[in-house]
Structure formats: C-alpha cells, structure tokens
Amino acid sequence: MRSLTDDEILESLRGEPAPLLPILHAFHDRDGYLSPEALKVISKGLRIPIADLYGTIDFYHHFSTGEGGHHQARVCTGPICCLKEGNQILEALRSQGATPMPCAGRCDDPVVVLKGNQALLGTSAENLQPRRSPLPPEAPTLEGFEECVFAHIRSPERSQFAGYRSTGGYNALEKACSQLSQEDLLSQVEASGLAGRGGAGFPTGSKWRAVFNAPGDPKSIVCNADEGEPGCFKDRALLDHDPHAVIEGMALAAYATGAERGFIYLRYEYPETYAILEQAINDAESNGFLGENILGKFNFKLYLRRGAGAYICGEEGSLLNSLEGKHPFPRNRPPFPVTHGFEDLPTVVNNVETLASVPPIVLKGADWYQCLGHDQNAGTKVISLSGDVNKPGNYEIPIGFPLMHLIQDWAGGTPSGKRVQAVTMAGLSGGFLAGEDLDVTLDEPCIRSKGSFLGAGGIMVFDETRDMVEIAHQAMEFFAEESCGKCFPCRIGTRRLSERLGGHAGPGELTQWLNEVEALGQTMKATSSCGLGIAAPLISDSLVKYFPEQVENHVKS
Amino acid sequence: MSNPLVDMEKPDVIFCIGTNMTECHPVAATRLKRAIAKGAKLIVADPRRIDLAEMADLYLPLTVGTDVALLLGMAHVIQREGLVDQSFVENRTRDAEDFFKHLGEFTPKWAQSICGVPAEDIEKAALWYGQGQPSAIYYTLGITEHICGVDNVKSLCNLALMTGNIGKEGSGINPMRGQNNVQGCGDAGGLPNNYPGFQAVTKPEHQEKFEKHYGRDIDLENGITKVTAFDQCGDGIRAMLIDGENTVVSDPDRNHCQHALESLDHLVVIDLFMNETTELADVVFPATSWAETDGVCTNTERRVQRLRAAVPPVGEAKPDWWIISQIAQRMNIPGFEFSSAKEVFNELCSLSPLYQGLDWDLIDKGEYQWPVPYKGHPGTPTLHQEKFENGRGIFTKVVYRDPAETISEDFPIWLTTGRRLQSYHTHTQTGRSAGIDYLLPGESLEIHPEDVMSLGLKDGDWCLLSSQRGSVKIRVEATARSPKGTVFSSFSFSDVPVNVLTGSGYDPVTQTAELKVCPVRIEPVKS
C-alpha cells in the first residue's frame, strides 16, 4: 500500500476534533520517527507553535525523534516485570537499541515488550511472542454475589459486535431510548450509587447531571483509558474482551447528558486494544449505535485517541490538555471538567470500568447494583491482582470483600506458600499495607483508615523474600520520572525522595534522614497540585511505618 | 489613532493594511496577538508575506500601490450585502448617497483585475469586516507613502463610516506612528499648515492669536512643504535649520536631496552624530540624546508622556530647545528666555486647545490622551465618540490611479521599502548599540526564489538594483516573503542607500513621497 503524503495525513484528520495525537501517530507510524520536517509540517498545518510542539512531543515516552526509534524495543520494567525477567530481557536487547518503559499493564502475563505497534510477551529475550491478553480468571461462587462488568466477558465472541448483541448487548441503550427520559436515566445512575472506578470515587450520576445542567455546546464524553498506574490492568481486560460494553456505556452517558461527541483516550501501550476498539467503533456506528440519529433519539460521534506514554495523562486535566494538543500539564481546579472540560466545554470524564457498569445498571436496576456490595457497600470493584500470587489476574469482587480472602482463596496464595510481607494499594499510589493492616476489607473507608486508599484497584503482592526498600525506591523513581514538572513540591520532592530511597543522596544519619523524608512528604501531600505529588509520599511514609528496620539498615549502609 | 492601544485587544475583526506591525511597532503587535489568541479574526492586506500575514485568518496579497482598488471592491460588497450601518450613516455622515451610487461599478472582479487579490477573498474580507462587532482598521506607511496616500486613507474612512466602526470601543481607524514623537512634533506646530494644536494657519482667528502671543505679523498662507522647500533650495530657499534628521538617507531621491542641501547658503543641523546630512552643514550643534533630556513626547494614541534625563549629557551637548532659543536670542527675536523644558511645554499647553488642560506636572504619570480641553478633563482615549470634529463624517468618491511610475521593459520589477525589526531608521542609533549587528549584520534585497533563478542569481549573490534615478549594489536574499515580481529592502544602511532609487512621485495633497512603489531593474554583478 502506498503510504500517505504529509498533506493527505493532515487533510484526513485536520477537520476532526482533537487532531494532534492521531496526526503525530500517523507520521510516527509512517516514518518510524517524528522528523524535524514532519514537526514543521504539523506545526504549520495545525498552527501550533513549533517550539510548543517540539517540547510537547518530548514529554511523551514513546514518540521517537531519532530515525527508526519507533521500532526499537521498549521493555517493561514495572514492579512486576522487574520481579520476573524484565531487567534481563532489557539487558539482552539493549545492544539493539532497547529502552526501558514503565509498567505497561500486563502484570498478569509478564514480561511485556513493545516493538512498533506490537506487544510481545515472554520470559526471555528469545521466546517473545504476541498473544491475546488474558481473560479474567473464573470467579469462585460467592453466596448472594454476581459479577457486574465481568458477567459476560468470558462468553465467546463477546468482543465482536454480533457476540455482544447475542449476549444482551445494546439492550440497555435500546431500553433507555425507548423507555427512559434523560431525567430517568440520570436518576437511575444516581440511585445506583455508582462511583468513579478510576480511583477518585466521585458519584457518576452527579457528574452526569452537572454536565447535563452546564451551559455550552457541544458537550463531550471522555473515556479515560489511559491506564498508567503500575499494577493496574483491568481496563485493558474490559476493552480487549468487552469493548462494546464501554461504548454502550458512553452512548448512555451521551444520551443522558446531551453530549454529541466522545473520545476514548487509550494508553499507548495497548496497541492490540486500539485495533479492537477501532473495529468495535466502526461496527457500532454501522449498526446505528453510534453516529447520527442513534435509535431515532440522539447524535453521538465517537473518536478513538491514542496516548503516547505519559502516566500523568491519566489525570483528567492532563488528559484533556493532551487531547487538545497542549502540553499535558494538569489543569488548575476549579473549574472542573463538568463545566470546563474538552475545549473548555462541559465534559464527562469517566473511567472504563465505570462506563462498563452502566449498561447492566440500566438493564437490572439501581437496587440490583446497590445490593451487589458486601455489607453496607454498593456495587463491585475490579481488582487487578499481581506479584507473588499463584493466580494473578483481574477479579471482580463485591466491595467490602476481605483482602486476604482474595489473595489466599481466590488467587491461590503465594507461589511457595511464603508469608505475604506487603501489598501495594491503588497500584503504587496507595503505598504499602503490611503486618496487621493486611487484615482489611476492600472498601475505601476501611483502607483509608489505614492511611491508604483503594483507588483504581491495583494490588501487588510481595512475599517475605522481597527487599521492600528497593521496591519503594523503584516506586518512587517511577513517580519521579512521571512527575510532569509543573508544581515544585512534586517535581523536586519525588526526585529527592527517590534519591534518599536509592541511597544516592541525603543524610547518612537516621534521624536526619527520617526528618528530611518526613518533611518532604508532608509538604508534598499538603501543597502538590495533583494526585501524583500527593500520593507519592505514601510510599515512603508506609515504608518507614511498616519496615523501620529495613530502613535503618538502608540508611546505615 | 482614533482609539487607544488597549482597544487593540477588543475587536472581533482586525483589518491590517500596509502595516508590518510585528517589526515596526512590535509592542503594539503584542496586543494584536493577544486579541487573536482570544479569538479575533485577522485580515491582512500587504504585498509581502510578512509575519502578520502568517498569523492572518485571511491574507490578501495585493499588488503594490493598488490599495484603492481593493478597498473599493470591499466597500462594494459591504453595500451589496446590506452591511451598511444605516443609522450611523444617517446621523453621523454626509454625502453617503453619492458615494453609494459611485460604488456600483467597483465589483470584486474589477478589483481583482487591478490588485490581483482573488475576488472571493475580497468578498470574504468585506463580509468579515462588515459583520465584525466591532471591526478595527490598523495601517501604517504602507497606506500613506504613495502618490494616492490621501485616497488610501479616505478609502479606509469610507469603510469605517459605512459600517459605523468609528467612535466606539475596539473599532476605529488607527494609523500607527512611526517615530517616537512624530505625533508630538505635529501637536507642537512643526507643520506648514498648522499652529500648535492643529490650529490652521489660514484661519484669521488663529493668526490673530499667535500674532498677539508672538508679537509680530505672521503669514495667513500655508507654508511650503519640505518637498517643495527642497525643490527651491538655492533659489527661493537660502538657509535651513534641520533638527535631528538624517534627511539625505531617509528621504527619497537621495541625489536630489543632497544637491538641494549643497546649494544652500547656510545650513545648520542639530544632531547626535555626524551623518550624511551633518556633513553638508555650515554649523553643527551637538544635541543631548534620549536618556540625557527632560521633555515631553506624544505617542501614537495621543498619550502625552514625560521623558526624564537619567545621565548627564556627553561633552557639551545641549537640549534642542536650548540651542534653538540661543540662536533666536542672538537674532534678537523676543520670547526665547526659556530656562527649562518645563517652561517651554507649559507655554505650548497655554496655546494649544488640545493641551489646554495639561501642564508639566499633570502629565507626570502619562495618564492623559489629548484632547484635554480644560483642567480637570480626564482626556480622550477614543476620538469621535459623540460627534466628529467637523460635524459629520464625509464620504469621499475615491477613484483608482496608477502609481507615478509603473513597471516597464526597462524597469520590470516593483521595489517596495520599509523597516526591519532590529534596526531603526537610518541605523545611526541601533547601529551604535552593541549586539544589533548579531541579528542584522547588513542590508539585503528580498526576492522571491523563482525570480532569483530567472534573474540568473543565487541566494547571497550581489546584484545591481537600478531605477530611473540611480543604482545601488545590494546582496540577494531569496525568500518567499516577497511575491513574484516585487522586491523589498529597508533604507537603514548607509552602504546600501536605497533612497537613491526612490522618489518617483508625491501625493498631491500631503506631498508624501511614494516610497512604497518604485519600478526597478535587477542585474547580476560581481561582488
């Protein structure tokens, strides 16, 4: 096939909203890197200042500015791939230009290596193969509980349009359009108690209502699929195996709020998912569930946008800036996206899991969803469980389910039966839980009482053989590398904490060391402008709290 | 300017014509860029693809000297599309009916045949300008330095009057003044037709007022312009006092100019440096420079501001007003016993209705824009708000005229001249400031790359540039900023005296020279 010319690429995408990322990817894919000439053409075509464009592409991990860079291997050196053979594979491939990348969301199937637009899996440099991402493990039966978002995910062909339809797909949208007013739908989502599943836990119904009420058109629905948190891979499972559920959730959100355009912002590291979603969007559109005059009721055009490797783009302000082609710094809040989102217009930003929960709620009712939770809690949560467990994977649990029950009974405990030394919460952002605090139930009130939080539901398990200071150092190094650089406490604080955990700088005397680490953490938590800088010190705080002896040995040596 | 500089951030639609603002008035251009960032639409008409053209939403690359045709075409569309502000035309203007009848024949197609801008772009520009709420016009010497400079300005006035874009916030007709105090110089009476405060010398009441103050008879006729004076040098004009102007380099037709000054009996020049003009003088006086002088200047938005001396004068340099007063005293002319700039300025205020409400101390913070007709008046940021100075705004039936000289077999290329960002005027000041040569080491002739090829030249070659009046040697710069068939150079460098070539004609009313259009020939030359 003849490759597109510069003008053809620009012309095909310039008219769409949020054109910069797809244009950059088109040049990147065509040329194997972003050449200075390409940047100049894009700068001119989109009227983006060349200095801004140059600086902004440098912000992302995966845009190469060196010839052939796109096709050089990127090896995952996230916390779990590191426990396996990530570093060895990286060393083996380094001579061919391989570089490390942070957690690429395949912790249930390590190690992952990206080459061009292909994800390869294996445990050594020799046996790397492409393969489909794992389905969630079969859930054990639990009295009075059924899965919500995973209920049909294991049905064969569920990821295809026909298979989705034959298992009840788009029935919720049809029901809404034929039986529910916008108000009915908003009320139902409010009544279900569904809250943001990306970590912030904001009530979904309230968010939708705010957008419904906000002045300004067109409104947008943004699906946050920039699943960058290390140890989190639930969105990948949903989008790979049940993409139409997310699309249907977005269409319902659009119907409820009056939004006319939508975006799925997918992280770069899921190239296969991109292809699946592209197909799913085309199929949904050609079958009348997206596009013009959906079920005779509304218009909703959905665009797929691919990130380029930046953890901070999971933060909604950064994500919106990235979509708009701006430098992906977080935005100051307020105003919030519900009034000033994409292009400063009212915008719903929802997580993948949140959106996938909506169709079942519409079909089965708010009460049904309310009652899925454990004890007093509403609904379910997908936990991405990985690390030192026999059966890593995504588990949909009733909210309030005990942590150790999940690890020991559902996931089969640690491989050699060793003691669980610690787990992380919220991927890395919740820091560690250890000792007696492992005896928690998986709901925000309980976990917050231990100084952590459940967040997006990534839990990494470390057995008693692991060096917790080293794990904490890697975690902090991740935050330091992913800090966007906008606010001082995070930009400087993450670097200083990483240096202290890695032994590269800082006092050699324990009390002074502890004072500095505490002071940095306190100020970061109090003054950082977004969640990254606020969460990062939980790693150092919880390390000091649970593992004082390991810390003392580290400082002394 | 009819409107203040802050208004530049307020229009819906900005129409820039004959102004290279980002280079010549960079700080004003920053406001324009902010307006664009806030969503204002920018229309730029200029023969050259200047930076402003790159920022424009609509760029109209007209042939040099054809502004009237373009503007008539736009006026035609505004009328045809019913974008005329009827109530404004009715209440504030006159001669509208004649003018609208006059417009009938000037279709965009007709305009295209003269100015070269596609008719559909002329339509679009007219629609945008006509629909803007408000729209503002900005222009500079690209409009005035033509034999039809007055017609150009009147054409712009017609557009503003038709659409009611005058006298309100964010609108207006806004010429950008080129020199720091060219406005103040006119305000103070440095004109052959006006006393201070633009009081016409031909009105007997003004004559009487100044005769009384100055204690002698003064002509009731306008004086001759500088252009005429130069023509009469050695004949009617025998002595001249030039204050702070390197006339020989900055004026058109350098050879004529030099010859004129040489034929004087007595030439006195006040300046900071020796230059091509002081070289011809009988007496040269060293003036104090900016940074050494207390005084007042008035900017392009009519803001009257104080200059303050920060360092002592070099050598024995003296302020211009002091030098002139001392000469006057030695000629026994009364009324020159000034001991400070403050005294001079306060006398000016007392005689100018525009400055009547001002004095030296009041303008300490630069808060006032004239007219300030009485003490306590807040000043007038926007002109013509309630009414025009002369009652009603007058529509003028302008017609297109060719430039004084048009391209021919002998001189087949248009030359247009202007300034560059890093250099000022004849470079006597910027050229003596460290570092400027890093940005602009010398002059060059901007030629479209295809023309460079067809002339048998390469980027960086030397060429001989000739007009009917002379030739200069200049380096070639191949750039698409110049359209095909038109070349550009500044007049900043004395080793490339481009004004040897210019001076083909003058506006019949103002006698402003047609510096923006000059047919030339380009020939290769060995360096």
Next chain:
Amino acid sequence: MTPPTHLQNKQSDPDSKPQGQETLTLTLDGEEVTFFAGETIYEVAERHRKEVPTLCYDPRLEPFGACRLCVVELEGARNPVASCTTQAQPGMSIKTKTPAIEEHRKVLLEMVVSENDGIEVDPLRGYASQELSTLVDRYGADTGRFQGAQSGCSKFEDDNPFILRDYNKCISCYRCVRVCAEQEGDYAISIKGRGFETQITTEFDGLLKDSACTFCGQCVQTCPTGALADRKALRAEGQDGELQKTRTICTYCGVGCSVDLVTQEDRLVAVQPAMDGPANEGALCVKGQFAFDFVQNPDRLKKPLIRREDGELHEAEWEEALQRAADGFLKALDEHGRHSVYAIASGRAPSEAAYTLQKWIRSGFGTNYIDNCSRA
C-alpha cells in the same frame, strides 16, 4: 536597586474598588474584608497587604499554580489551596500565615535552593532577578537540607549578545514560557522533558536566533532567579556605584513604551520595562530593550562644529557657533527676505524642540516655513 514593584509596593489602597462592581465579603486572617467578583484569593490578599510569597506569579500573566508558595488555609478544604489559582468566593474563611503554612513555604524554598548551584545573583541580571533570594532570606531557607541532583542545564553555547541562558539557576516556574506566549505572542520558548529533568527550550533545542525569538527580553525581565539574564547589563557587573532607575519613554517607534533606565554613577547600563507603563504594560521589543548604548557611544558629537575657510568642519566654542548660526540666518533674511529660511522639525526630539523651532520660524520670520520628517 529597588526590588520589583510587585513585591514591594504593588499594594494599592485596599478600599479602592473598580466602579460598578458588587462588593462581596470573605474572612481573611480573622477579619471580614471586601472583594470583587472574579478576583483570586491572592489578589484579595495582596490588596489587603498580606505578604503572600510566590515565585511563579506575574500579575500580567494567567495564574499558573506552579510554585505553591502562595498556598493558604481555606476553611473546609482538606488541603491548603493555591491562592493564585483559586477564585475568591463570598463567605470563604482564609488564613494566609499559619505556622503550618509557613513551614510548608520554608520547606518548598529549601527544596528550590537544593536544586540550584547558588541563589545570589547580581541585580543587573534583570528586573525580577532578586525575587528568589529575597524570599529565601525572608524564610531563612538556605539551610542545606534536601541535597541532591541539580536541575536545569545552562546553555552557554548560545552566544547571542543579549540573553544569557544560565539554566543552572532555573527553577521551572515557566514565567519565561508564559510571558513569551501570553504577553509577547511569540511562542519561542517551551518546555522539554518532564519532572526534575524539565528543561526550558526552544524549537529543536537550538539557539535563540534560530528560533521564533525576537529578543524582546521579556523572559529576562520576568525571571525570578536571574537564570535568564541581561547580558548587556552584565557588562557593568562588578563596577562601582549604586544602581539607580529613572522612568522615561522609549526613543524608538510611536507606541511610547515606558521604560526604566538603569544607571550606575554616570553610566547608562541597562533598560528595564516599566510594568505600569500605560502604553506597554511591561512589554518591550529588541530595540527598546537592548539598543540603548548609542547614548554614550564615543562617536557622539561633543562640541559644536563650524565649517571654516578650509571647507572642513572644526570643533568650536558654543558662543562662536551660535553667533555664526544666527548670523547666517540674519544674512539670508536680509538679502533674500523672510521666505528664504526654512526649518525642519524632528519627530525624534521632544515636543519642546518642535515648539521652539516653529516659534522661531513664526515669530522670527513671520512665515509658516516649517515642516517635519513625517513626510518621508
């Protein structure tokens, strides 16, 4: 040299208010105060003379929220809020200076000190160059805590004569990036990399002269650490004499930008923009900012010159030159009449020059034989 005005004396009368705006109230450090719709907490606090520190704030630019020094305690908020980016709301209760807030500010400043190789810089570097060192002194934050890697890498290979790019002293406040975009509209400066590795850059990380930079110097004048510095001013570094500022108007085009001339004894060493200049509001261009040293150039005419019998111009005393000038005009008047003398006024000289010149022609000869250079 006096500190930047927006640190020192920006506080206007707290009771003055824009006309026609509704007056709202909130509680500031226990006192009920008024504010206007649309004001940020920082602006309200400034107006009421609270000393809220900041490093990323420039009143001409959109609030950005990078340095976090301006955080205040807001009743009901879980964390302190950045006062520069938070709109004031009626009924808010705000504390600008609790011990906890002051401690965070000190820690933040200690962090900033730790990323640089030194914070004391010559005030010649630029208008705002003392902001960081002033705050570090105020908070006693030069404690040596938090040592580690240095951020920012100076680009000394950029040998342009105007702007020193000493990024070793950069604290990533992005004022230069923002002023270039928001104030100047040039978009020449941008941000490369991220986190601690963030670097101020231009297109393709090249030299300023190969970028969209117009050398207006705005980035220099807003830099709070002197990382971007006025190279021409630094020629006076180490010389004797107090620095003084004199307010005047730029000598170049007709915009009429207000500037402060920086002098040292009798030497003109730099130009700085006047942030409260009515025409420019702090903006300048390359000529206004950097093309000033013609004033004390050795080529300046220092004495009057008279053309003598040899046909050459020679230096002369004032009395002789003035008399010679006067005599020449009297002779023309005498021999050829009053319409034989002409004067050309300057659009570059102050109005007093034009006024005296036209008065000389009109009251000396009774003609209107005067014009000026605006016709060229």
